[in-house]
Amino acid sequence: MTVLEVRDVSGGYGAVQILSDVSLSAAVGEVTCLFGPNGCGKSTLLKSIAGALPLWGGTVTLDGTDLTGQPSHKVLSQGIALMPQGGGVFPGLSVKENLRMGGYTIKVRRELDARIEEVLDEFPRLRERLSVAAGSLSGGEQMLVSIARALILQPRFLLFDEPSAGLSPKLTTDVLARTAALAERGIGVLMIEQNIKQALRVADKVYVLVGGRNRYEGRPGDINSDKELMHLYLGVHKDEGDPQ
Numbered sequence: 001m002t003v004l005e006v007r008d009v010s011g012g013y014g015a016v017q018i019l020s021d022v023s024l025s026a027a028v029g030e031v032t033c034l035f036g037p038n039g040c041g042k043s044t045l046l047k048s049i050a051g052a053l054p055l056w057g058g059t060v061t062l063d064g065t066d067l068t069g070q071p072s073h074k075v076l077s078q079g080i081a082l083m084p085q086g087g088g089v090f091p092g093l094s095v096k097e098n099l100r101m102g103g104y105t106i107k108v109r110r111e112l113d114a115r116i117e118e119v120l121d122e123f124p125r126l127r128e129r130l131s132v133a134a135g136s137l138s139g140g141e142q143m144l145v146s147i148a149r150a151l152i153l154q155p156r157f158l159l160f161d162e163p164s165a166g167l168s169p170k171l172t173t174d175v176l177a178r179t180a181a182l183a184e185r186g187i188g189v190l191m192i193e194q195n196i197k198q199a200l201r202v203a204d205k206v207y208v209l210v211g212g213r214n215r216y217e218g219r220p221g222d223i224n225s226d227k228e229l230m231h232l233y234l235g236v237h238k239d240e241g242d243p244q
């Protein structure tokens, strides 16, 4: 099974260290959730894995292939796509143009068109809005464009940075269900999420970072028994954390 392995990763910005010896592993076909208090380094970790930030130490491997220190386009070509907060669509470009941008490495036009068609079959709502500027879509629709765009290159792993940020409770449920569906079709999902309770419903595995270090690793059913973690660091209060 394809596994993304992060080992003893350290990193930060300028001289400021944010991550200290962080390790995790995520598998294709699973949703791996990354929780932790604000500012603990979750986004920094995803950016470091995706090659958007240099690592100070440690390794990132995909199925044993060393990706440590590779620039983001190389990491992407290995099948790891980063979905930034808010989706990161190009607001002034149409939905169709955004999808084309997702496949910019596919040089054969027919092949790119076929991939776009495949993805649109999965996202019929986007088909109706192909010529609309992505920036004029709702937050939920922009997240769909972002997911659809990432799927054009048939990634093995999607790194989601708070896919539900700014979305209504209903859209949050939809987007989290979609991440679970992506995992079911064999993609590995590594996801930061603030909606702990809802994320636990779709998670196969959970990591918690505190202060840029690993604090917890386990299965979603077990995390509720760590009261300090749930209440103090994740802000989930009594009777709120049951993933059922």
Ligand SMILES: Nc1ncnc2c1ncn2[C@@H]1O[C@H](COP(=O)(O)OP(=O)(O)OP(=O)(O)O)[C@@H](O)[C@H]1O
Residues within 6 Å of the ligand: 013, 018, 036, 037, 038, 039, 040, 041, 042, 043, 044, 045
């Ligand atoms: N570009 C940057 N330059 C300098 N410091 C940064 C930069 N981006 C983030 N930081 C700092 O790094 C720390 C970790 O930020 P990060 O965004 O990784 O945390 P997070 O766990 O994702 O937080 P949140 O849950 O609030 O999104 C914070 O103290 C933040 O202020």
